[in-house]
Amino acid sequence: MSERVGDARLGQYVPAPGVIDLAWGHPDPTLLPVDQLREATHRAMERHGPDILEYGSTAGSPPLINFICARLAETDARAPGPDQVVITSGASQGLDLVATLLLQPGETVLLDLPTYHLAISILSDHPVQLKAVASDADGIVLDDLARVVAQLRRDGELPRLLYTIATFHNPTGRSISLERRQALVNFAAQEGLLIAEDDTYRELSYDGPPPPSLWALDGAGAVVRIGSFAKSVAPGLRLGYVTATPEIASRMANGGLLDSGGGMNHFAATVLAEYAASGDYLRQVERFRDAYRGQRDRLLAGLATHVPDAACSRPGGGFFVWVQLPPGVVADELAPIAIARGMAFLPAHRFYVDGSEAPEAIRLAFSMYPPEVLEDAVVRLAAAVTQLRG
Amino acid sequence: MSERVGDARLGQYVPAPGVIDLAWGHPDPTLLPVDQLREATHRAMERHGPDILEYGSTAGSPPLINFICARLAETDARAPGPDQVVITSGASQGLDLVATLLLQPGETVLLDLPTYHLAISILSDHPVQLKAVASDADGIVLDDLARVVAQLRRDGELPRLLYTIATFHNPTGRSISLERRQALVNFAAQEGLLIAEDDTYRELSYDGPPPPSLWALDGAGAVVRIGSFAKSVAPGLRLGYVTATPEIASRMANGGLLDSGGGMNHFAATVLAEYAASGDYLRQVERFRDAYRGQRDRLLAGLATHVPDAACSRPGGGFFVWVQLPPGVVADELAPIAIARGMAFLPAHRFYVDGSEAPEAIRLAFSMYPPEVLEDAVVRLAAAVTQLRG
Numbered sequence: 001m002s003e004r005v006g007d008a009r010l011g012q013y014v015p016a017p018g019v020i021d022l023a024w025g026h027p028d029p030t031l032l033p034v035d036q037l038r039e040a041t042h043r044a045m046e047r048h049g050p051d052i053l054e055y056g057s058t059a060g061s062p063p064l065i066n067f068i069c070a071r072l073a074e075t076d077a078r079a080p081g082p083d084q085v086v087i088t089s090g091a092s093q094g095l096d097l098v099a100t101l102l103l104q105p106g107e108t109v110l111l112d113l114p115t116y117h118l119a120i121s122i123l124s125d126h127p128v129q130l131k132a133v134a135s136d137a138d139g140i141v142l143d144d145l146a147r148v149v150a151q152l153r154r155d156g157e158l159p160r161l162l163y164t165i166a167t168f169h170n171p172t173g174r175s176i177s178l179e180r181r182q183a184l185v186n187f188a189a190q191e192g193l194l195i196a197e198d199d200t201y202r203e204l205s206y207d208g209p210p211p212p213s214l215w216a217l218d219g220a221g222a223v224v225r226i227g228s229f230a231k232s233v234a235p236g237l238r239l240g241y242v243t244a245t246p247e248i249a250s251r252m253a254n255g256g257l258l259d260s261g262g263g264m265n266h267f268a269a270t271v272l273a274e275y276a277a278s279g280d281y282l283r284q285v286e287r288f289r290d291a292y293r294g295q296r297d298r299l300l301a302g303l304a305t306h307v308p309d310a311a312c313s314r315p316g317g318g319f320f321v322w323v324q325l326p327p328g329v330v331a332d333e334l335a336p337i338a339i340a341r342g343m344a345f346l347p348a349h350r351f352y353v354d355g356s357e358a359p360e361a362i363r364l365a366f367s368m369y370p371p372e373v374l375e376d377a378v379v380r381l382a383a384a385v386t387q388l389r390g
Numbered sequence: 391m392s393e394r395v396g397d398a399r400l401g402q403y404v405p406a407p408g409v410i411d412l413a414w415g416h417p418d419p420t421l422l423p424v425d426q427l428r429e430a431t432h433r434a435m436e437r438h439g440p441d442i443l444e445y446g447s448t449a450g451s452p453p454l455i456n457f458i459c460a461r462l463a464e465t466d467a468r469a470p471g472p473d474q475v476v477i478t479s480g481a482s483q484g485l486d487l488v489a490t491l492l493l494q495p496g497e498t499v500l501l502d503l504p505t506y507h508l509a510i511s512i513l514s515d516h517p518v519q520l521k522a523v524a525s526d527a528d529g530i531v532l533d534d535l536a537r538v539v540a541q542l543r544r545d546g547e548l549p550r551l552l553y554t555i556a557t558f559h560n561p562t563g564r565s566i567s568l569e570r571r572q573a574l575v576n577f578a579a580q581e582g583l584l585i586a587e588d589d590t591y592r593e594l595s596y597d598g599p600p601p602p603s604l605w606a607l608d609g610a611g612a613v614v615r616i617g618s619f620a621k622s623v624a625p626g627l628r629l630g631y632v633t634a635t636p637e638i639a640s641r642m643a644n645g646g647l648l649d650s651g652g653g654m655n656h657f658a659a660t661v662l663a664e665y666a667a668s669g670d671y672l673r674q675v676e677r678f679r680d681a682y683r684g685q686r687d688r689l690l691a692g693l694a695t696h697v698p699d700a701a702c703s704r705p706g707g708g709f710f711v712w713v714q715l716p717p718g719v720v721a722d723e724l725a726p727i728a729i730a731r732g733m734a735f736l737p738a739h740r741f742y743v744d745g746s747e748a749p750e751a752i753r754l755a756f757s758m759y760p761p762e763v764l765e766d767a768v769v770r771l772a773a774a775v776t777q778l779r780g
Contacts, residue, residue, distance in 0.1 A: 092651035121646030256511030
């Protein structure tokens with residue numbers, strides 16, 4: 001009989017003893033709202049009874065759809081109507097569903113690089129081509145997008161979708177400027193290009209309200225915005241949503257997967273709606289923002305103090321700082337030394353398609369640890385840099 | 391501001407007033423284990439704390455994987471090891487993941503018809519060809535499978551996967567004979583054909599243990615068995631699993647979707663594991679079997695009494711009876727008359743690809759109503775038949 005996995009950890013992240021691991025964009029577990037979600041589950045089951053365990057409405061549990069519409073009216077520049085929203089099993093599953101339903105084999109997906117590496121993985125599991133577009137400190141470079149699209153067309157290719165993270169970017173932390181956002185959606189509309197806007201970090205805004213989403217600025221139905229509750233509530237619930245035109249929302253809600261299974265995650269979605277209705281959602285988001293803001297600030301201060309000749313992004317939200325290492329310090333050479341000294345990071349090249357770019361940059365996640373531990377991690381990083389250079 | 395969907399029903403199934411609706415393979419809501427799942431959620435959150443809300447292990451929550459391995463040792467002829475199991479968001483999502491990860495554009499999926507109509511929908515959302523194979527009262531006809539495969543190859547096509555429901559079939563209720571099962575898996579192995587075995591109804595066995603799965607009989611790694619907790623516990627939880635070779639399981643667990651989101655439905659899966667560990671799962675399955683057995687028996691007795699010249703399948707499990715209507719009675723003509731008299735069904739042609747087959751047959755689901763209501767539905771059906779014929 002094969003061995004049990006009973007002693008295996010529940011979680012995806014397996015800590016290495018003695019290593020402060022800044023490679024993972026996972027929440028600090030001590031911040032997760034265990035008690036409130038337990039109570040919300042109790043109330044939701046009392047309120048709905050067997051309806052919470054049935055096959056759910058295919059577009060998603062109506063109270064959660066209502067909450068999403070109301071919440072986006074507060075956090076974004078435009079709110080969707082309920083017919084423009086579909087509940088997903090997280091942003092990952094939202095992107096996977098977009099790829100299955102909205103892309104044909106052989107079409108090209110554009111990505112401004114660097115980008116979320118696991119979005120590259122999700123898209124790579126579909127029979128599409130991937131094409132890189134340049135980015136700078138303010139996000140995707142529109143001239144390069146236009147150039148790439150034109151070149152693809154000349155080559156007889158079919159550029160169909162741009163995947164981009166416009167706000168509190170993973171891995172760089174930057175946000176596309178307002179002017180560039182509007183120009184981007186205008187370009188997409190005029191070119192018949194869809195945009196899958198990964199808006200996972202909208203709620204984690206530390207210095208004031210987040211910028212308007214591409215979806216909010218788009219009057220032409222070009223943008224499918226992929227939202228998430230992983231970072232604003234908890235990743236293990238597996239809940240997110242899509243806002244899109246009624247036509248695209250309907251295509252998703254009426255596709256085989258949702259028609260067969262009902263709403264993607266009916267039970268959890270209905271629990272989350274109950275949690276949100278209690279006011280706990282707003283309190284939790286504030287709690288996360290306060291904690292993560294402090295963590296961001298301490299990480300940045302630590303870097304400025306201990307690795308002063310690194311150049312670091314200053315994210316207005318999200319989980320990540322992008323660090324250009326001091327000249328001559330190569331991330332792949334630094335990594336084993338850093339681990340030996342008790343900290344870990346992801347090298348920047350992981351966020352490109354072919355792995356050879358940005359050899360002297362790294363991504364640091366500040367989400368998982370309190371400020372003092374983050375400073376400790378930076379001290380270890382600095383020692384590793386010194387060791388490598390010396 | 392667009393209207394709220396707040397008054398919309400939570401569920402996918404929207405009852406029509408006065409209509410006994412035998413079109414839906416949904417559970418009787420009064421049987422759903424609301425209290426036990428609420429208590430299991432409480433215990434699971436007490437036991438695991440924040441770990442239940444983190445990104446989960448990608449193959450799925452380990453205690454649920456362990457339960458699946460142990461349970462299949464009891465209900466099937468072979469048990470998987472933990473490295474052969476991946477947790478999905480229901481059987482629907484399991485099939486969708488198989489289609490995304492194991493099929494290339496243009497490959498052909500074979501289906502013995504009639505089959506689960508929404509599996510046709512799920513597969514149709516992927517860039518594959520669908521090809522019908524004949525079936526009879528004992529399931530897929532192997533001579534026709536061999537013929538179709540040979541013809542496809544002569545035509546330069548790539549038959550890659552057979553989708554089939556071997557046990558307590560939807561829509562016909564039949565199960566493939568033991569001899570034919572073994573011959574089928576042998577054929578698949580020798581032809582390099584994968585089989586996606588939809589094993590959704592294994593637990594709902596009313597006349598003794600269910601037959602061994604194709605997966606259990608397969609020594610060559612040809613079968614990917616798709617399991618479900620929708621019918622044995624509750625559909626709204628959105629939980630199922632796949633048993634396959636370690637290579638296929640690993641491909642799924644390490645694909646972009648699961649790598650990005652962690653386990654498909656970590657929170658719900660961990661709750662379900664707690665529920666199962668308490669013994670509630672076994673008690674609930676027995677409860678369902680007793681109720682559904684009685685419902686099946688009353689429906690069949692009612693059909694024998696009130697529509698004696700219909701020919702009905704006698705399912706050993708599952709949710710469905712396949713009814714060959716009396717000669718000359720066309721399902722599409724019968725349907726509006728039946729609805730006017732207060733009952734509904736799905737016409738058999740819905741379970742084929744092109745919709746023109748089996749015009750004089752229907753599928754009846756006995757899952758949603760107690761026995762006396764099912765008999766009432768049959769009386770109404772009989773009256774509709776009489777009206778149509780007269």
